[in-house]
Amino acid sequence: MTTTSERIPRLLLELPWLIANKNVSMKSFCSQFDLNLEQAVEDLALLTFVGPGKYGGELVDIQYDDESIRVINSQGLNRAISFSGSEAMVLMLGVKQIIDNSRDVSIAKIVENKLLGLIDDSYVIDDLQKYNNFKNQLEASLKDNNAVEIDYVNSVLGVSSKRVVQVTKLYNSEGNDYFDAVDSKSGKVKTFRIDRIVTLRELDQELIKTIPVKSDSNSFKVKITTKPWFTSRIASLGLKHQIIDNLLVIEMEFYDEEFLLDLLLRLDAEAKIESSEKVKKETLKILDERIKRMK
Amino acid sequence: MSISKSERILNLFFVLLNTNRPLSRSELKQKVSGYEASESETAFERMFERDKDELRTIGIRIQTLPIDPLFDDELGYKIDPSVFLTKQTSWTDEERYILNLASALWHETEFENQAKVANIKVGSLVSTDSDLLTQNLQGSIDVYKTLLLALQKRDVISFAYLANDEDIPSQRKIIPRKLYRKDRFWYLEGFDTKTSLIKNYQIDRIFGDIKHSKSSEIERNLVNKLEVKTNSEMTATIEINQNPQLITHIIGGSIVDRTRINLHYFEAKSLVKYLLTISSVIKDIQDKSIKDLYLDTLTSFRKVLS
Secondary structure: OOOHHHHHHHHHHHHHHHHHOOOEOHHHHHHHOOOOHHHHHHHHHHHOOOOOOOOOOOOOEEEEOOOOEEEEEOOOOOOOEOOOHHHHHHHHHHHHHHHHHOOOOHHHHHHHHHHHHHHOOOOOOHHHHHHHHHHHHHHHHHHHOOOEEEEEEOOOOOEEEEEEEEEEEEEEEOOEEEEEEEEOOOOOEEEEEHHHEEEEEEOOOOOOOOOOOOOOOOOEEEEEEEOHHHHHHHHHHOOOOEEEOOEEEEEEEEOOHHHHHHHHHHOOOOOEEEOOHHHHHHHHHHHHHHHHOOO | OOOOHHHHHHHHHHHHHHOOOOEOHHHHHHHOOOHHHOOOHHHHHHHHHHHHHHHHHOOOOOEEEEEEOOEEEEEEEEOOHHHHEOOOOOOOHHHHHHHHHHHHOOOOOOOHHHHHHHHHHOOOOOOOOHHHOOHHHHHHHHHHHHHHHHHHHOOEEEEEEOOOOOOOOEEEEEEEEEEEEEOOEEEEEEEEOOOOEEEEEEHHHEEEEEEEEOOOHHHHHHHHHOOOOOOOOEEEEEEEOOOHHHHHHHHOOEEOOOOEEEEEEOOHHHHHHHHHHOOOOEEEEOOHHHHHHHHHHHHHOHHHHO
16 A cells, blocks of 8 residues: 555656646556556546645646546646755766767757756856857858858867858767868868857858868878777767777877877877878977977 | 545645745644644644655755744745756657656666656656667666665775876775766765775776675764865966967866966876876966976877887
8 A cells, every 4th residue: 555655755746747748648647657547546536636725726627537637737836846866866877878878969968968957056057058059050050051150179279260161061970069161261171069169150141152072181090009998088089999909999080190199198108009100200290399389 | 524644745735835925833724724623733733743744755845934024933834846846847759768768777776766756757758668778778877876876875886997197097995975977077976995085086987897895884984974175276377379268168277367377286197187188288387396297298208109
């Protein structure tokens, strides 16, 4: 038999859930709350008898039959009671697992941020709103064929102010949102990461009529091998990597030596690099320049 | 006809939820259907106290406030929906699918019920359909299951951990106190049994399996008595060759002037590891010892490319 302390939390869960799932069937309601038909009817009957009005008139109003259940008046209980610490934790961790182990995580990231907004008042939601605004503006500019003006910080912290680009493609890769765009200065297609935009303004003009083909001619292939535990240090970069024979292996095309050096500096000085001598020489030159300007 | 205890508690709940001002006990006795049956004032008081406790047990915070803001001699009660109800959020079908999957990951674990209740609270149609799950996802939740169980029981856990200032993971043995998310990462706050200090560990930096064992009573008492002590925070001033306003937007820190930013740190070696990742913009470091350590570490990478 259900005790009062078990039943009340269930009843307080049922009412907001029925509001969120309008016209749900009795069968679905039973399965959701592990009830048999008799218990479900008892719960619904009790809910229609309670409320702030002692003599009727201000009571919860639910209409139900086998086909559907409808809440007419919830007497103020239209949202669920707040999460307990452990409830919030397990749901957040579940979403984290999906983000960490899935290819397309854009929706999971939205869910994660919405959950954070529900759980913690101190969470700074502004950044997320800004990020979503950028994404929406980029989608709109792509649809309208309009150029955008951005302040942007690239992967090697190079800053470009008031850069005008025309978006050609929006996509997600390894958990990060990117867009390809034609750069107004060089006329070439370049790749940008949305979370590295600082400001964005949609312009009321089309920059180019014909989109140039994205050129990979300046890319070079590099293989880096190091200890497996350094995986955590490259997690935020969204790079493809593998663990082979207990070693972390990053094998990919690079477009500039600055980024290759920044990647190496995240790892350790014992890492092994396989590339052309020219690439190693160029990268070493950049490293020496960084050392020299400090002295 | 007398009404059931459940009905009376729910009536109390709805009266407290729908009032704009704190209600006195005598008003509650009048308004709440079910209290009229109490045989005496003492019986009502006892009944009311039990009902309040029942609501508090299930997480409903009842506010106790002065009825007259100018005089605090008589207290009243109310429930503030902005405090105890979840915020209004709408979910798309795709988002609900993710929530369902996140909840289903805990199927057949000790945390199945909490996950289900949380999912119901966001309005999802909960499903434990095994088609939703992949083996990969189910396996990865095991780490967190171990951590949550150890947290609940105050057990000892041991694992290999790669600290920011280390190049090889070292073995840690801790009693966890808190699991939390900050910025993009999840952390574990715990009592380090080797140093007897409370430390924070980034979960992504745990390498390999987590083993857990029972803690001794002495260890548990020590954890409860310890206050959180951390090293004092220090500040390093870094001269950079890019616009500080745009750079701090990406890497954090605060702007000093048109060419310099401040970064806060606890340990010099950790700071230097971080500085390496932003070395493309660094022109100078004000603190000589940090600068020397940074230059030594940066120079050590020459051999990778030579």
